[in-house]
Amino acid sequence: MPATDPLVASALANGELAYHYQPKIDLHDGRVSGVEALLRWVQPDGRVILPGDFVPAAQASGLMQTILLSLLERLLTDFGAMQAVQPGLALSFNLAAEDFGSDVVMATLRQRIEGSAIDPALFQVELTETALFEGSEQVRRQVRLLLDLGMSLAMDDFGTGYSTIDVLSQWPFTAVKLHQGLIQRLPACPRSSAIVHGCIQMAHRLGIKVVAEGIESQTVYDFLVKAGCSEGQGFWMGRPMPVEALLSFLGEERNLGGGAIGSIHLAQMQHLEERRRLIEGVFSRLSVHPGSLPPLTRPANGVGHSLERWYARTGPAFSGGRAFQALELSHVKYQTLANTVLDAVEYGATRDEVLRLLHLLTAQSAEVLALLQFVELDALQMQTLSKAPAGPESPES
Structure with a gap:
């Protein structure tokens, strides 16, 4: 009442x-x-x-x-x-x-x-x-x-x-x-x-x-x-x-x-999404007159910053694994290449030069995703979801 x-x-x-x-x-x-x-x-x-x-x-x-x-x-x-x-x-x-x-x-x-x-x-x-x-x-x-x-x-x-x-x-x-x-x-x-x-x-x-x-x-x-x-x-x-x-x-x-398995899946999707945004930005500038669009905007925390958040939040759990160590190095290479692509576009590199860099970036992106999948396998081996005692099933207020 x-x-x-x-x-x-x-x-x-x-x-x-x-x-x-x-x-x-x-x-x-x-x-x-x-x-x-x-x-x-x-x-x-x-x-x-x-x-x-x-x-x-x-x-x-x-x-x-x-x-x-x-x-x-x-x-x-x-x-x-x-x-x-x-x-x-x-x-x-x-x-x-x-x-x-x-x-x-x-x-x-x-x-x-x-x-x-x-x-x-x-x-x-x-x-x-x-x-x-x-x-x-x-x-x-x-x-x-x-x-x-x-x-x-x-x-x-x-x-x-x-x-x-x-x-x-x-x-x-x-x-x-x-x-x-x-x-x-x-x-x-x-x-x-x-x-x-x-x-x-x-x-x-x-x-x-x-x-x-x-x-x-x-x-x-x-x-x-x-x-x-x-x-x-x-x-x-x-x-x-x-x-x-x-x-x-x-x-x-x-x-x-x-477990970190969910965060690894999110890291994979975030990496693909950030690569998509970068590629769209580059192609929009290659397809029109250079002066008709504003300069490319870089993420505040650098290219690939979502994966950086994953490193800080969940990554330390895998810091001893070989796949994680390789991933960290691969991601640094990806960031460097991504910034090189942005520099090339901003400073007026030729279309052929930009495309050459994008081919390198794509290969590096594929390596990052492959290593994330190996980290995922490590997570599946490490993950132990303990069976906690069954709790009461009454509705919560």
């Missing part, structure tokens, strides 16, 4: 509102990489009331900002205790549009985080598309202040809004969270599977992490590992829990198993 405004105010005054924390698992290595803070109403008899039954009343009465500020110190204390057990653990929490509408709330949030002993880069704010559309200029200003502090931004419930992709293109997100409704139809629903694969590929091309919500079985977990998803959370891996239970959970050093 939904709670009324006076009941929620009484719960806050009596200290019955608290954060529970749900673990996030890094799907590359199967270990806990972060937690999400989720608001709960813990009644005196121990019964836990979920946000859907009391947050609407709190929002309607303007209590949510009071709740946020009242629980902020406890949140920071809890997070400090987590850091003592697992340094570098990340914490995400939700903010609503009305939170960004209050300069007092946002200034207090920044001051408390900046004044804590915890690196602001470990804090992540989760926003829904609705929050981004409501009071957009105020939200933008406040988001910039949080980012300037070093915090990061995640889009919550990605895939549920009518213009989510448009919003993604306009805001500096570092992560997107795939809605649990989409995840829970995996892998039986071919359409959902295709959409999830597409979202993961798009996000990785943008350099954005992908977090899957609502994982409730090993089958779904394994699917997401192989698809290259970055992180996951759900009842199968760990329910939202009080901080004391979470500290014990972290201390167990459990490993659900992970």
